[in-house]
Amino acid sequence: MMNKMECLTLFCGGLEVQTAGKVYAAAKGLTCHTDIIGLEMADGKLHGKRKLYSTHLDGLFPLENGDVLILDEKKKDCLEEMAAMATQLGITLTDGMSLTAVHEPSGLLHTEEIVKTEDLSAAKLVLLGGKGLGTKANFERLEALAEKLGASCGCTRPVAMAGWASYDKVVGLSGSILGADVCIAFGVSGAAPLMAGATGAKRLIAVNNDPKAQIFGRCSEGIVADCLEILTALEQQIEQEV
Amino acid sequence: MKIGVCFKIVPDYETLLAEEWENPNQLDFTYAKKMYGCFDEAALEMGLRMADSLKAAGQTAETVAVTCGAPEGAVSESLLRALFAAGYDDVVLLPACESFVSRNTAKSLASYFTEHPVDLILTGRMVGPGDSGMVPAYLAGELGAELYPEAVSASWNDAESRAEITCKEAGFLKQYAVSSGAVCTVGDAEASYLRLFPLKARMEAKKRVFSEYEPEKADFAGEEPILRMEKTEAECSFLEYKSAEETAGFLLGVLKGETE
Numbered sequence: 001m002m003n004k005m006e007c008l009t010l011f012c013g014g015l016e017v018q019t020a021g022k023v024y025a026a027a028k029g030l031t032c033h034t035d036i037i038g039l040e041m042a043d044g045k046l047h048g049k050r051k052l053y054s055t056h057l058d059g060l061f062p063l064e065n066g067d068v069l070i071l072d073e074k075k076k077d078c079l080e081e082m083a084a085m086a087t088q089l090g091i092t093l094t095d096g097m098s099l100t101a102v103h104e105p106s107g108l109l110h111t112e113e114i115v116k117t118e119d120l121s122a123a124k125l126v127l128l129g130g131k132g133l134g135t136k137a138n139f140e141r142l143e144a145l146a147e148k149l150g151a152s153c154g155c156t157r158p159v160a161m162a163g164w165a166s167y168d169k170v171v172g173l174s175g176s177i178l179g180a181d182v183c184i185a186f187g188v189s190g191a192a193p194l195m196a197g198a199t200g201a202k203r204l205i206a207v208n209n210d211p212k213a214q215i216f217g218r219c220s221e222g223i224v225a226d227c228l229e230i231l232t233a234l235e236q237q238i239e240q241e242v
Numbered sequence: 243m244k245i246g247v248c249f250k251i252v253p254d255y256e257t258l259l260a261e262e263w264e265n266p267n268q269l270d271f272t273y274a275k276k277m278y279g280c281f282d283e284a285a286l287e288m289g290l291r292m293a294d295s296l297k298a299a300g301q302t303a304e305t306v307a308v309t310c311g312a313p314e315g316a317v318s319e320s321l322l323r324a325l326f327a328a329g330y331d332d333v334v335l336l337p338a339c340e341s342f343v344s345r346n347t348a349k350s351l352a353s354y355f356t357e358h359p360v361d362l363i364l365t366g367r368m369v370g371p372g373d374s375g376m377v378p379a380y381l382a383g384e385l386g387a388e389l390y391p392e393a394v395s396a397s398w399n400d401a402e403s404r405a406e407i408t409c410k411e412a413g414f415l416k417q418y419a420v421s422s423g424a425v426c427t428v429g430d431a432e433a434s435y436l437r438l439f440p441l442k443a444r445m446e447a448k449k450r451v452f453s454e455y456e457p458e459k460a461d462f463a464g465e466e467p468i469l470r471m472e473k474t475e476a477e478c479s480f481l482e483y484k485s486a487e488e489t490a491g492f493l494l495g496v497l498k499g500e501t502e
Binding site: 207 | 255280342374375410411417421467478480494
């Protein structure tokens with residue numbers, strides 16, 4: 001028989017808070033649900049909702065009394081709705097950080113601040129580059145163009161993994177969630193984890209030479225063209241304006 | 243020093259037909275291209291680099307890659323054999339656990355590492371987007387080991403006779419002397435891909451035999467989630483221009499706020 005649902009413990013924050021939540025749950029032997037984006041009643045039972053299979057599907061996980069929920073700070077806009085639902089159901093949502101401390105492993109030798117070049121989630125104009133650009137040199141051309149236009153330059157995870165750009169430029173589920181007015185994507189196929197971050201842009205324009213690229217199913221405007229030809233034409237027009 | 247790396251081979255979901263997701267209760271991943279979990283692949287390379295730095299210092303290094311099977315028909319013998327070719331001393335296969343019960347996977351891995359202790363365990367932060375990312379924390383809990391999150395590199399400091407890792411945490415890079423038996427999750431690593439290897443190494447890897455291990459039975463209950471597809475597709479307007487120059491003109495206008 002199901003326990004009466006009375007309390008759920010919630011950790012909402014950046015990676016350090018999420019790690020604290022995971023360590024807390026593991027130490028207490030509690031069931032932990034990560035990357036929660038909402039609560040939902042289904043089949044008469046409360047469920048935690050999160051994205052599955054590289055965000056292609058939603059999964060509803062049945063919750064039990066005392067379960068630990070972890071939310072990424074990028075999704076904290078879901079909190080208000082979750083709190084309202086919990087209140088309605090008479091469930092106490094306890095802030096997990098009031099029960100534990102930030103996880104600090106032993107043996108610290110040295111700390112160095114990471115100088116973040118730009119905050120993509122706050123940028124108004126974003127040029128986004130994917131592996132379709134072909135080479136690191138072409139990605140650097142996109143970066144230079146963005147700088148001239150006063151825009152920020154983001155990339156897909158495969159671009160960062162290839163060493164073309166630093167990881168702080170990654171857009172997507174494991175990077176920045178865009179809130180830009182305009183984002184133009186060059187040579188981006190549109191993998192689901194990337195789109196979870198890119199579709200935050202109010203206007204997403206995709207340039208890709210493959211008319212069947214997944215990004216055309218998720219953007220507001222699509223241009224089927226060779227992204228390098230368009231990049232070159234943009235560079236020339238900017239050059240002429242100077 | 244003995245280094246254990248936990249990994250999983252998964253379907254590359256981006257190679258599935260779009261229609262596949264329309265029937266969430268009848269998903270067929272068997273035809274998808276297979277890959278190492280992206281963060282696991284970085285962990286696998288990090289394990290080899292750690293071994294390289296040990297060997298360069300004249301120390302002994304043993305590497306073992308451990309996987310808990312592939313529950314969605316994602317077993318790929320060529321990817322498993324590639325680990326031998328890349329330099330792993332042993333590749334251990336554990337039976338697959340239920341997809342959505344991380345505690346059982348962690349318990350199986352803990353059972354293996356209790357019987358076959360290592361000095362350092364590396365594993366991806368999560369298999370990929372959508373994975374719970376809870377296995378490393380549960381594994382550390384089961385083993386009573388310390389958890390070091392978000393490692394970007396690992397090396398052997400011979401002058402101090404210790405393993406050191408650098409982790410990325412809350413805007414800082416933190417370097418740690420790692421305690422023995424620790425579990426380190428690998429995130430945005432300096433090297434994200436498993437190294438290349440010559441054909442000769444691949445041929446030799448064909449003769450190698452995988453180790454198998456039957457772990458203590460883990461039976462944490464976990465209900466399968468309800469799966470569903472949310473229709474979030476935007477209406478895409480395809481724009482056609484006569485030339486690249488005309489397209490560039492339109493895009494510049496949009497970026498300058500001059501074109502609707």
